[in-house]
Amino acid sequence: MPTATASTSSASTRHLRFRGHTNFRQRLILSCLTGRPVRIDAIRPDDTEPGIQDFEAGFLRLIEKMTNGTVVEIGYTGTSVSLRPGTISGGDVTHDCGVSRSVGYYLEWIAVLAPFAKKEVRLTLKGITTGTGDAGVDILRTVTLPLLSQFLPEGTAFASPLELRVISRGMAPGGGGAVQFRSPLLPTTSGLRALNFNATGRVRRIRGVASAVRVSPNMASRLVDSSRGVLGRYIPDLYIFADVFRGEEAGRSPGFALSLVSTSTTGALQCAEVLSTPGTPPEEVAEKASRSLLSEIASGGCVGRQHQAHALLLMACGPEDVSKIRLGALTPTAIQMLRDIKEFTSVVFKIASANSAGGPAVERPSKAQGQTGSDSEEEEELEEEDIQTARIQPQELILTCVGVGIRGARKAA
Known part of the structure; x- marks a missing residue:
């Protein structure tokens, strides 16, 4: 093994x-x-x-x-x-991430490594907590870690939970934020769990965090109100928390951001995050984040596009059993991850269209000679309906693999 x-x-x-x-x-x-x-x-x-x-x-x-x-x-x-x-090895680690990239650049992949350590990981990262191009701390806490927890064995075997605490927030360019990440260890007798995540379900709730540092608290309230105006038309179970930091906990630079997460009836998570730029009003940030979340939901899959590669890697590292997941259109990062997994582990994924695996296609009557004008118009309406349905229905894929059973470095007591 x-x-x-x-x-x-x-x-x-x-x-x-x-x-x-x-x-x-x-x-x-x-x-x-x-x-x-x-x-x-x-x-x-x-x-x-x-x-x-x-x-x-x-x-x-x-x-x-x-x-x-x-x-x-x-x-x-x-x-x-x-x-x-x-x-x-794991253990207590403190790292200064600088101000070139946010802490999400480091933590989103280090979190995958942490359960395989010899000692329980207690990691402190300092720098920018929400930055452009990287997952913010709110997305890491509400989406990345829950995805990782689906692959971990039952929590009764752990001495500590999988958690991420925001000590202080720091916006670009000055940073000044800090987070504490804590990860349990894999049991000595087993590795990750196999995953069977094949049902996307329906969106049942949306949660969000409107964070603001070194600006008026009214900025966070405007983010909340604007986002509710867009998303409230689609779902009633909507709650966005205004998280305002002041003083030493507010970092070195002013700014605000909005993170949104949707949860389906089967536990599928989709997320979107937008942060402010100089001169951008909160209403524009909120509308962009809300539209981005709707786009993520429309893309389909049980895992969002930002976390496709994470899910594929964890499936390949899982036990020598079949793991299956439903994803939307694969991102370039996910496609390259499939190639790299094959190079490192020789694991090959089977990819099939989820749409073809569904029910039988609806047959439309063919156009016959002597067809009346009303029949022709009806057929055109049916074809237009099919086109609209194809636009709405996401092109989802079912990916299946057998893991290699990677185990952690933890030693038995």
Whole structure:
């Protein structure tokens, strides 16, 4: 049974080679989980500032803090990186994320690594709590961690819950926020659970957080009212919490943001998050976030587009049993994750159309010679109805795989 420690076999000592800076974090996490050394070349070779950026170097430093015996080598020009993973040690870790990227850039993939550690992870991250292009702390707390918890065994085997606490908020560009992440360990006798998530259900509630720091509390109220005006027409069970931070807990820069999460009758989560830019009124931020959430819901699937790659990785690391999930149209990140999973673990996913797996298609009468004008108009109306239905119905996929049974580094007492 594979473990999350470095293997000594000849296959695992050979470096897997990749090119480019895309999916940088995912490949490093896969390397740590499978024990396969990895080398990444041609990292921005033609840019004005070639090589890895400071936030990527920070992610490497965080992996070194989370592991024991990991060897990282960065080329002279910074355009190549090699990593030979060690044991995932865990424990108490504090890391300054800087102000180039938010804490979500680091935590959304470190959270996947944490349950496989030898010691319980208690991680403190400092920096920007909500930033453009990365998952904010509210999305991590309400969507990312619940997704991870679906793969973990029953909570009775854990000494602590899976949780994320926001100590202080920090908006770009100054940052100044801090969060505490705590993760339980996998039991010594088992790994992750197999997942069968094939029903999207109907949206039954929407929750949200309107956060504001170093601005008038009225900004958060305007976010709430504007978002209710858009979403209240679709669902009555709608609640948005105004979270206003002041003083030392408000970071160094002013700003506000709105995070929204929808929950279906089967537990499927869809999310959207928009933060303010200089000169942007709260009403515009709220409307953009609300429309983005509606777009996510319309895209279908049991997991949102932002978390497709996370679900696929956890399925591949799961037990040697069948896992199945329904997703919307795959994102480029998810497609590349499928390829990387095959390189690291040899796990191949079976992909089938969820729409074709449903009920039989409705047959329409064919146009016959001598058909009257009213019949022709009726057929055109039916065809137009089919087109509208195809536009509304999301193109969903069913992905199935058998995991490799990766276990944690925790030792029996």
